[in-house]
Amino acid sequence: MATPSIEVSETPLVLHLLRRADDALILGHRLSEWCGHAPMLEEDMALSNTALDLLGQARELYSYAAKIEGRGNDEDKFAYLRDVRQYRNLLLVEQPNGDFGRTIVRQFFYSAFADLYWRAMMKSADATLAAIAARSEKESAYHLRHSSEWMVRLGDGTEESHRRTQAAIDDLWAFTGEMFFVDEAERALIDARIAIDPAGLRPQWLKTVSAVVGEAALALPASDWMQRGGRDGRHSEHLGHLLSELQSMQRTFPGATW
Amino acid sequence: MATPNTPLWEVFVRSRNGLAHKHCGSLHASDASMALQAARDIFTRRGEGLSIWVVPSNAITASDPAEKGMMFEPAESKIYRHPTFYDVPEEVGHM
Numbered sequence: 001m002a003t004p005s006i007e008v009s010e011t012p013l014v015l016h017l018l019r020r021a022d023d024a025l026i027l028g029h030r031l032s033e034w035c036g037h038a039p040m041l042e043e044d045m046a047l048s049n050t051a052l053d054l055l056g057q058a059r060e061l062y063s064y065a066a067k068i069e070g071r072g073n074d075e076d077k078f079a080y081l082r083d084v085r086q087y088r089n090l091l092l093v094e095q096p097n098g099d100f101g102r103t104i105v106r107q108f109f110y111s112a113f114a115d116l117y118w119r120a121m122m123k124s125a126d127a128t129l130a131a132i133a134a135r136s137e138k139e140s141a142y143h144l145r146h147s148s149e150w151m152v153r154l155g156d157g158t159e160e161s162h163r164r165t166q167a168a169i170d171d172l173w174a175f176t177g178e179m180f181f182v183d184e185a186e187r188a189l190i191d192a193r194i195a196i197d198p199a200g201l202r203p204q205w206l207k208t209v210s211a212v213v214g215e216a217a218l219a220l221p222a223s224d225w226m227q228r229g230g231r232d233g234r235h236s237e238h239l240g241h242l243l244s245e246l247q248s249m250q251r252t253f254p255g256a257t258w
Numbered sequence: 259m260a261t262p263n264t265p266l267w268e269v270f271v272r273s274r275n276g277l278a279h280k281h282c283g284s285l286h287a288s289d290a291s292m293a294l295q296a297a298r299d300i301f302t303r304r305g306e307g308l309s310i311w312v313v314p315s316n317a318i319t320a321s322d323p324a325e326k327g328m329m330f331e332p333a334e335s336k337i338y339r340h341p342t343f344y345d346v347p348e349e350v351g352h353m
Contacts, residue, residue: 040264042285042296049299146295153288 003254005083006073012185013126014069015088016195018078019231021061022089025079026239027110028054029246030097039100046146050107053139060132080250084233084240091230092175094239101154101161102168108147109172112208113179114140116201125193148212155216166218177226180205266315267293269300271307279311287312 008014031051038044062075092110097103118140121133154165180202182190189195213220229235249256264286270279282301287293293312302310321329333339 040286042287042300045303046296046299049303142298149292149295153292 003081003251005086006077006081007071008073008078008082008086009069009071010185011068012189013194014065015185016189017061017065017068019088021058021065021078022087023093023110023114024054024061025058026087026089026242027093027107028052028058029242030093030095031103031107033097034103043100047103050143050146053143057132057136057139060135064128064132076250080247084235084243086233087230087235087239087243088233089230089235089239090175090178091227091236092172092178094230094236094242095172095175096238098168099164101165102172104147104150104154105165105168105172107143108151108212109176109209110179111140111144111147112205112212113176113198113201115144116204116208117196117198120196120201123193124195129194144208151212151218152216155213155218162217165216169213169218170221173221173223174225174227177224178228178230181228181231183231264288267297267312268315268318269293269297270311270313271297271301272309273306274308279309284315290314 008018010018028051031047031054034047035044035051038047058079059075062078065078066074090110092106095102095106097106115137118133118137122130122137124130124133151165154161156162180199182197182199186195190197210220230239266284267287267290268284269282271282272279285293285296285300287296290312294310297310297312301307
């Protein structure tokens with residue numbers, strides 16, 4: 001690792017943007033790992049399309065964060081030249097792909113949130129964020145539909161697909177609480193109506209998720225113990241491995257283009 | 259590869275300025291709604307379409323390639339069936 005990491009002035013709005021951008025980049029990268037490996041060609045395309053949607057969202061959010069920060073950083077520097085502790089994404093999205101069922105459960109939990117989140121953010125007092133939200137909402141709505149359809153087919157499919165999908169729900173459940181967590185840094189943005197309070201989305205999220213999980217003949221865990229840390233840069237061991245691959249070119253050959 | 263869980267579907271897409279759905283390929287999917295989603299991801303990802311139809315491939319009755327001679331060659335020698343033997347008055351314009 002030859003290139004040092006950048007420094008970021010995390011004003012509340014920059015932090016807010018990086019948190020959302022990092023969610024999209026890391027989940028998009030995870031999905032891109034399926035490219036060439038998905039269970040069938042059709043799903044290979046679907047997962048790659050979703051990855052590209054998320055990458056597009058990340059780019060817009062990073063670019064806006066760079067503009068707000070105004071210190072000469074840009075989307076590439078945010079993506080390639082921050083260390084693992086500087087990443088602000090949810091723990092959920094950095095979890096490894098595992099089997100196909102696990103990838104779908106992760107996508108489903110996140111998309112059910114993102115769909116509500118971006119729809120609400122379309123009313124943001126920040127015009128740029130509202131515009132990003134309007135575009136992202138359409139993409140997220142499709143991601144939710146696609147992952148929901150798979151949830152039902154996997155849960156209500158074979159004994160093996162049911163078992164694997166239920167195991168993924170049980171494993172990933174504790175990472176869902178972080179989506180609705182708000183800290184002091186974002187409270188002022190919420191009061192200024194630039195951001196929305198994600199905690200308010202949880203009842204609707206739970207309703208959506210419960211309906212699909214019920215239709216899939218699966219069950220949500222009873223436990224309400226939730227793990228968090230990603231929003232503050234405290235990540236699982238998996239993110240460092242992901243970043244070492246994501247960043248290897250720019251860290252080894254700084255500024256390389258092709 | 260035909261599998262019992264993911265049969266073949268034929269995909270028809272109506273483009274932005276097209277009036278009719280055109281056949282553009284086929285794919286495997288477990289059922290109609292999954293086929294529709296796969297068609298969206300595979301055949302309209304560059305903004306090609308405004309409407310998609312998916313049809314189970316086994317719902318299509320096709321002519322037999324081995325009967326090509328009987329089916330289609332007789333039409334080839336009947337050039338009088340083409341509307342090329344009379345002049346179209348200019349006032350008619352583009353037909």
